[in-house]
Amino acid sequence: MPEKALETVLGGFVLLGLSFVGLSMSPGAASAESFEEFKTRMKDAKVLAMERHLKALDDRYDLSDDASKTMTMTHGKPIQEGVRVKLREVVTWDELAEMSPEEIRKQDFFPKGFMPLPHPNPTEGGIVFSKTLIEAVEEQEGRDLSRFDVSFDIPERFQPEFPPPLFLKTRPDLGDVSRSRLITLSNYRELFEGIINAEQLEGLRLLLTPFPQQQFNATEDRRTEDPSPGVACFDCHVNGHTSAAIQSASSTRPREPSRRIDTPSLRGVDIQRLFGSQGDMKSIEERSEFELETAYFDGDAEAAKRKDAHIPQQADEVRLMAEFQKLIDFPPAPKLDASGKLDPEKNDDEAALRGQELFFGKARCATCHTPPHYTDNQVHDLKVEQFYRPGITTSQAAPTNGPIKTPPLRGIKDSPPYLRDGRLLTLEDTVEFFNLVLGLKLTKAEKKDLLAFLVTL
Ligand code: HEC
Ligand code: HEC
Known part of the structure; x- marks a missing residue:
């Protein structure tokens, strides 16, 4: 190969490598880029990335309404x-x-x-919520769960019903205890008082409380327009089921392109003996703690500290969260x-x-x-x-x-x-x-x- 051609190939390679790193760099990190500039750059990149991704979906699937x-x-x-x-x-x-x-x-x-289905923005990864969920949470709670660097990709008709019904093991007689509503901090007491005990109620409150997460937090290293209080367990596991939100599997190698995982339902989770799709955790408690401290930050302990990760102070919080999760039943x-x-x-x-x-x-x-x-x-x-x-x-x-x-x-x-x-x-x-x-x-x-x-x- 003539030297010139080789150089071009190598040059192309280096450039590609650079743009890869450049894309994922957060504002301030080794550059004088402001948050506003960062946002604009990410928004521009998003348009192209989403176009490419939606074309790939069309290549894979017949997405028509049947x-x-x-x-x-x-x-x-x-x-x-x-x-x-x-x-x-x-x-x-x-x-x-x-x-x-x-x-x-x-x-x-x-x-x-x-x-394997890729994450809609494999370089950035992280949690991505559906439009349906974003609109409902905005309306009911005034929290914005949208990101400026990526949007959700699977059409609404292929997602679970919303809001999904919730059935309790202890009260099958009641049928859907959510009464067809999205369960949030603003209505959980009204819906659950007198139906579950005080510990379970406190567990539910914690499952509905937003905690800081890699893309959703109050620092400038975030992917939301405004500072965000974080995400709640039930933003993904909505009403104890799933909102079809995706996240990237935490990788042991930080900048490796992310693997996509779809949120599993928590219905009947108590009958399981292994938790997480690779079956590497043995209890609901262990999994819940892992979510808060590790999964929320793509396994990046430094970022977790910087972004005020909620570290459950008493093992008690995780235990209470589990108390409620154990009540969630399969549908009849x-x-x-x-x-x-x-x-x-x-x-x-x-x-x-x-x-x-x-x-x-x-x-x-x-x-x-x-x-x-x-x-x-x-x-x-x-x-x-x-x-x-x-x-x-x-x-x-x-x-x-x-x-x-x-x-x-x-x-x-x-x-x-x-x-x-x-x-x-x-x-x-x-x-x-x-x-x-x-x-x-x-x-x-x-x-x-x-x-x-x-x-x-
Ligand atoms: C992206 C949104 C998202 C949020 C927020 C979230 N989870 Fe999960 N959850 C997942 C995904 C994805 C998995 C599957 C992980 C895997 O495949 O390894 C999971 C798995 C689980 C499991 C194991 C279920 C099973 O079938 O193995 C439990 C229990 C759980 N989550 C509880 C929680 C709790 C408690 C919280 C809040 C502290 C929480 N989750 C927050 C997405 C989420
Ligand atoms: C060797 C064990 C095995 C056999 C046999 C098997 N499955 Fe599965 N099944 C799995 C595993 C493991 C998964 C999860 C795979 C993944 O997520 O990539 C799965 C996933 C599924 C899912 C998706 C569940 C979800 O929540 O997304 C369905 C539906 C399913 N299997 C149906 C079937 C049917 C129907 C058959 C028989 C034709 C079958 N399986 C045979 C192990 C098996």
Whole structure:
């Protein structure tokens, strides 16, 4: 290679590296940039980044509106139908299922939508809230949860219903105790006094209280227009469920592009034995403390100090938060019996009954998703990487998937989008995903039956 050309290549490289660092640099850090200048630069960068990201989403998914006329979430929001992940080439799903992982990898046939979904701004990472949540919290609490450097990416129709209902283990007789409202500091007493005890009420107050976080804080190293009091646990785990907010997994290497994680529901969290999708924590208390001190600051202890992290003074605060979380129940599943299964004697939904047979038989789902809550409380490595070549994903991070905890499937129709990073938009997508990843070779009719069973859970 002539020297000149090499220099250009190297130059390009260095430039790229520089802009990478430059983008993520906060105001004041090794530069004379003011907060206003920083904001303007980040806003400009956002336009381009979001354009690129939305184009990538369009490449991965069919985002059109195809709301079910019959299937709804617990409070009536229609479920979006159909497989939304786009096929790569002129192969059908059935043809793809006939191919071996090696063939699929060699020909780059693995659908992009089955690969890790990147954070909408992988360089910056952090928490990103949906427009729905931002507007509701602004209206009710006067807190602004929007960021100037990134906006939320998944259309509202693929998000959980809002505000989601909340069911308590101790008071199933009451049904939805949120009474269809967003639970916040301004109404929690009115809603919960006399229903739960004083400790649980205090735990709930703490779950609703905003605490400083990496992007939402009062320093100039923040991503909100105005100084922010922070985020509350229930901004993400709204009404004990999920608002579809995303965050980046705290990485041990600070400036590594972030991996995206979708907020899991806290419904039924007490039946779990491992906490966090990698199953590395053993109690709700441990996880709650981790959120406040570590996850909130992308694992950056220095930043946590600088931005006034709320370090729970007494272990008591975390214990009280856990007291309330342990009350959060799954939504009712009227068709299931005490063992968590459909009783053929009492059910006339033939498709769901056939789906149940498949779930426990040919489709092998029950080897990991065991009733009554449809989790074995173990981690499994689905080895998704065997289907594609590294570096081919649209994500800069291109993370491996690794061992992940089996999430419970009780109430699953209420929790789109699916998988740890929310890369699958519909339950049909999850059926195609497992059909391929587990090599099940299900027929079209069998896939339909399996779906009919999943929505009864
Ligand atoms: C981004 C918004 C967000 C906020 C704010 C948040 N969480 Fe989480 N929470 C998550 C995500 C994402 C995970 C999954 C982490 C993982 O996959 O490792 C999680 C996991 C959990 C879990 C484990 C659930 C499970 O199924 O394993 C608990 C318990 C929990 N959070 C409690 C809390 C508490 C308590 C607070 C407030 C101190 C809080 N969270 C604040 C997003 C959030
Ligand atoms: C080897 C164990 C295993 C088997 C078998 C299995 N799953 Fe899963 N399932 C998992 C794990 C682990 C995850 C989480 C993966 C992730 O987030 O990347 C998961 C996630 C899911 C999700 C998304 C849950 C959520 O909250 O986002 C659905 C739906 C699902 N599985 C359905 C099925 C169906 C249907 C079958 C049978 C066709 C099946 N699974 C078979 C382990 C398994």
